[in-house]
Each structure stands twice: as C-alpha cells, then as structure tokens.
Amino acid sequence: SYEMTQPPSVSVALGQTATITCEGNNIGNKIVHWYQQKPGQAPILVISRDATRPFGIPERFSGSNSWNTATLTINRAQAGDEADYYCQVWDSNTYVFGPGTKVTVL
Amino acid sequence: EVQLVESGGDLVQPGGSLTLSCAVSGFILGNYWMHWVRQAPGKGLVWVSRISSDGTIINYADPVKGRFTISRDTAKNTLYLQMNSLRAEDTAFYYCAREPLAVVGYDYWGQGALVTVSS
Numbered sequence: 001s002y003e004m005t006q007p008p009s010v011s012v013a014l015g016q017t018a019t020i021t022c023e024g025n026n027i028g029n030k031i032v033h034w035y036q037q038k039p040g041q042a043p044i045l046v047i048s049r050d051a052t053r054p055f056g057i058p059e060r061f062s063g064s065n066s067w068n069t070a071t072l073t074i075n076r077a078q079a080g081d082e083a084d085y086y087c088q089v090w091d092s093n094t095y096v097f098g099p100g101t102k103v104t105v106l
Numbered sequence: 107e108v109q110l111v112e113s114g115g116d117l118v119q120p121g122g123s124l125t126l127s128c129a130v131s132g133f134i135l136g137n138y139w140m141h142w143v144r145q146a147p148g149k150g151l152v153w154v155s156r157i158s159s160d161g162t163i164i165n166y167a168d169p170v171k172g173r174f175t176i177s178r179d180t181a182k183n184t185l186y187l188q189m190n191s192l193r194a195e196d197t198a199f200y201y202c203a204r205e206p207l208a209v210v211g212y213d214y215w216g217q218g219a220l221v222t223v224s225s
Binding site: 001031033035037042043044045048049054084086088090093094095096097098099100 | 141143150151152153156165166167168201209210211212213215216217218
C-alpha cells in the first residue's frame with residue numbers, strides 16, 4: 001500500500017512561515033488533501049486537492065504538490081495554528097493518511 | 107446546520123462484534139460520499155471505509171476487509187459500520203466524515219465514538 005512520510009514536528013516563530021512536507025513516491029501524480037487537528041477535536045480540512053482552500057480557511061494556508069513532495073505552507077503563523085497536520089492521498093481505491101506533523105508556534 | 111453524530115461506541119471483548127451509527131442532519135445522506143476514519147488514542151488518522159453517494163461503490167482498508175461492513179439507511183439518514191472479529195488493534199475513536207464529491211476531502215466530521223477492544 002502507498003506510504004507517505006511527514007516530519008514528526010515543525011517549530012515556527014510567531015508571524016513566520018511554517019512548511020510541512022508530505023513525501024511519497026510520485027505523489028505529484030496523486031491528489032493530496034491536508035487536515036488540521038487540535039487536541040480533543042475532529043480534524044478540519046485546510047487544503048483540498050493539492051492547493052484549494054475550502055471556504056473559511058485563511059489565505060495564510062496554501063498547498064502545492066510536485067514530483068515526490070506535497071507541501072502545506074502556513075504564512076504569518078499564529079498561536080491558533082498550533083495543531084497536528086495530516087496529509088491524505090487517494091491511491092488504489094483507498095485513502096491513506098500521512099503519520100502527521102505537530103506544529104508548534106514559538 | 108450540518109451535523110454528524112456517532113453512537114454505539116463501547117468496550118467489547120476480542121472476537122466480539124459492534125455496530126456504530128452515524129446519524130446525520132442538515133443534509134441528505136444519499137447526496138454525499140461517506141467515510142469512516144479511526145484514530146487510536148494519541149495516534150494518527152487511519153482511513154477505514156467509504157460508501158459512494160449512490161451506494162454502489164464501497165471500499166475498505168486492508169486491515170478491516172472481510173471483518174467490517176459499511177452501510178447506510180437513507181430513510182433514517184444514518185450511516186453504519188458493522189465490526190466483527192474485533193481485535194485489540196481496532197481500539198480507536200471512530201469518526202464518520204462527509205465528502206461532497208469523490209476525492210475532494212472531508213468537509214464535515216462527527217465528534218467520534220470510542221471503541222475499546224479488551225478482555
């Protein structure tokens with residue numbers, strides 16, 4: 001089955017840019033979604049289909065996907081962005097989630 | 107207002123069975139793809155199963171194939187997950203989630219139901 005890797009943790013200074021990667025073999029040829037999950041809460045979709053922001057998601061969140069790496073970028077990071085972030089890929093009639101990245105805002 | 111409410115979570119012995127329900131409101135179940143996703147306490151998200159908007163397409167993750175069955179009752183606007191031959195590794199919060207179209211991601215989730223498999 002398809003597998004992705006994410007860095008376990010990413011730290012970002014308040015107001016700076018956080019970059020979260022999701023690596024997989026030829027992931028650029030697949031559709032990638034990104035979710036944010038805060039403790040005790042259900043996940044929230046922040047990026048759909050590589051780069052589309054759902055309604056209500058700030059423009060500070062953006063996504064890209066090319067070759068072997070999909071990327072979620074959080075510009076002007078805020079304290080409220082502290083959360084776990086998961087990539088999700090559709091492959092061979094199954095969805096697969098990445099292992100998740102914990103983002104800490106310093 | 108769109109709402110998804112899971113129920114049926116419980117403590118069950120290994121080898122036992124359990125059925126989860128996901129009652130939805132604020133939208134018509136038959137117009138959306140619906141999924142089950144689970145998360146062991148303190149661990150990551152794991153996709154479990156999906157059913158298409160017209161009910162003709164059903165897929166399962168390999169670890170649950172042959173043991174779990176996804177279904178729905180559109181008249182009751184309720185999604186189900188029947189789980190048989192439960193194992194300790196099935197212990198998790200189980201979320202139902204709505205996908206407006208195939209492969210666009212989940213725009214609404216339930217709050218989760220805890221299934222604990224232990225003797």
